[in-house]
Amino acid sequence: MGNSLLKFLCAKLSYLAAAAAAAGHTHHSAAPQAATDAVSVLSHDLSQFGVTGQVPDRLSQYVVSSKKAQANWYRKLLDAWNEAKPPPNTPEAASRLVIQSLKRHRKADVEGILVCYGLPLPHTDAPVGPSSGPEGVVKYELQTLPVDAKAVADGDTITVYVDAAADPRESANVPRGVHEAALERAQARVAKDSDKEGALHKIITDAGYRVIAGSDNEQILARKYRIRLRGIDAPESSMPFGKEAKEELAKLVQGKRLKVYVYGDDRYGRCVGDVYFNSVYIQEQMLKKGLAWHYVAYDQRPELEKWEKEARARRVGLWASSHPEKPWEWRKERRNGT
Template identity: 55%
Template sequence: MGNALRYLCGDCLSPQTSEGAHEVIPGSTGFDLLARDLFQFENTAQVPEGLSQHVDALKKTQATWYKKILAAWKEDPPSNAEQAAILIVRTLQKQQKVHVQGLLAFYGLPYPIATTQAPEDTAQKWPQEVKYEFHTLQVDARAVLDGDSINVYVDTKSPRESAVVPISVQEATIERHEARARKDYARADPLKEQIESAGYRVFDANRNGDDVLARKYRIRLRGVDAPEGKQPYGKEAREALLNLVEGKCLRILVYGEDRYGRTVGDVYTRDVFVQEVLLKQGWVWHYTHYDKRPEFAEWQKQARAARVGIWASSNPQKPWDWRKERREGIAIETFA
């Protein structure tokens, strides 16, 4: 194939195992493996043997799929797992859905639900600028950092996550499970640290007796700014957020990341919009520098008129001003 695909594949262009299943390559993902197989298909016209375990189509039919996917890839190369999944679904839209799903499952790629929805449905589902959404596991008290930040975990079995779990993390998870079954905690504990250092966590034994591998995200509530912990009302703001999310699974609409690597999003518990409640209760400021939504301004206005939360004070200090003062104070001490 072209140099672009060869460069993308890199070390993932090693041969398949004798059984035809994908060779385990540390750090590679389903996206890498698909790129490798397309490269090999162009050079050998052979499809992966292991695919027949996921689809019941003839090899000739599978080869036709790969030929079409290869042509589409060359025309508009995807850069991540989601884009690759969308390319496959669009390219094979006339094939049986079960076959497309089997092909995606073979590579652990997410099924791109959004491609089956009309544009107007998507627009109604998400506010403008939202990139995607995810659903979290239950939130515990320690996860609430302050009045506008939460650590959450997302099950890697979800379509979006399953395609990007590093193979090294998958292997460590399996080995840890086996070590714990043998009560070999001297081996299991370092593996736990390895998994967590990669940004994941294993939750032991759910209702079905299975371990749950989840990815960690630090969430920054979009459009609001809470008093810092050492500010007046800082503890109360954290408590208010904790009361809203503790023990609940959250739905988060993601806008992107901030400069600290936090995921910026709108947070919901069922049909409750968390930012709305915090603004109406008066525990956060509308952060107009980053968010211009008029409803946020209106909710803050209501709380201020009712003198609730931080507005019980006649002149509460804005969190961004408080932080600026501390930064400038440190600078003065440093250069004094």
Template identity: 65%
Template sequence: MGNALRFLYGHCCKPEAADSDSLGPHGVSSANVGVSALARDIYHYEINSQVPEGLGKHVVSSKKAQSNWYRKLSEAWRQAKPPPITAEEASRLVIQTLKRHQKADVEGLLAFYGLPLPHTLVELSTGAPTSLPEGLKFELQTLPVDAKAVADGDTITVYVSTMDPRESASVPRDVQIATVERSKARAQKNYTKADALHKTIIDSGYRVLNVQNQEVLARKYRIRLRGIDAPESSMPYGQEAKQELAQIVQGKCLRVLVFDEDQYGRSVGDIYCNGIFVQESMLKKGLAWHYKAYDKRPELEKWEKEARAKRVGLWASSNPEMPWVWRKDRREGR
């Protein structure tokens, strides 16, 4: 566990020059308050047995009790395989570890780190399918996803290594030649030529990516999440939907089951991330609509209804606008 905590502390919690207004209560950027800050404080507790300053303003119990929490959290983190990476994972670990403690203390501790409170977490029921679904055209196993590849709450760009058996036989010859020539140009430090060759590769729908210090030729796929429609970026909750999807997939290798291709050339499919069905998560958090016109699966309808009943996400609004209606109005100049 020490290595994992040191990694999070070293990479996420190093102080950087920034305006004080952009810093959270732990002296790191607001984007990093959460898992990284909790990891830092557990790491410090293991060294000096001290709980963080300022925690007492958020909880009701004594410092002796707080010390007991960090001892338990340290042990829980050590046993977690893998350790928490996302804010939700960290929140669940805290809630489970401190389940016998006062509700006010647990929620105060979560609030101190900016972690999700218990009532905001959703239970996900659907893991990856064990058999191939009807209508499946093909399956993709992606390379780790860059958060910048998320266009909005229902569209993402992924890359698949050409070492994959499905891809290896279909790489265009001009791409193969450009890849070899680019490698030679880089070895000769002719970066202008190498960049020009990479542009040729990119224009052909491929890209050379650095994966664990190895250059990998990969094919690009644009994926449209099947059965859901998230708010457009300029709509209410559009940015929240995009950020949520990015948080789920960032740095992860995805399993994508492709069923169709839409009018924009995107592969329409179901996405699974570490066993999580991404569409289920987006629907239950109220960050997407069930796209009934294109997908009749009853479970998608059920998950949307659950979010509506809880008034989470976009359902907090009394009459949220449907994204397909919003797009139609914009096309017609309304």
């Protein structure tokens, strides 16, 4: 517990300093660029593997193969890194080394490693994501912590959390009162003062944050976001296939670190965004499985229409019914009391 608390306090002090620097427009102490961090973090992890033979625990959240396979990858990467003259010093060079060294391995695993470190995916200068166009402009990205299945409200809405210390955008915007409450809560937790811990927990959650236990029980201050999947509308829970849609979305996102491209907010205060796990586009999967409609009133992207038509043609999911009810019409009828 003491070691976890020390990590927690160090992390909080780090992003508190980053927030103060941002507020004072002090550029000398600003957080380093994520691209530079990606190379240094990979280099550090490979060095640690050379000493301990252990791969980072977080990698399992991005890849599909076993720990034994992961150790095999890191041996290859460590050898390639040591043989490179000079070693990679840019994200593009590091990405090329990973792809070349693991070219005979599963594509999903190689892409998972790249996403884990924030390195460019093959044949692109940035991780997979939608391009801005006539259907909207991406306002910002979210890199989430692993998603809990209970965070799936229905087939088109999920709640996610973002590490407020690790994300530069978040760390500069955490309210000072939340920082202080998180630090005091950690101290109350050690002192086993449950009343004080509960009061501080309420301050944190009321502000839209939460303290989450990480993989090695360290305490992570995280920002809460409710996400409405852009461009689709799934059956409501009490509609036919509503339960199946919720279960499928939970299966797609449970335990995974997601990338969310946010385009704006809806009238309920949810972020409207495209959701990805590595190169898997979650909305595409929901449409192809016949567990969501293309929400054409708000999104006219032709690929969404195409995926819905494919599911209709195969009569999968809700399309097994000859006349499935549209969820927006179902909601309208209930608002009107009919």
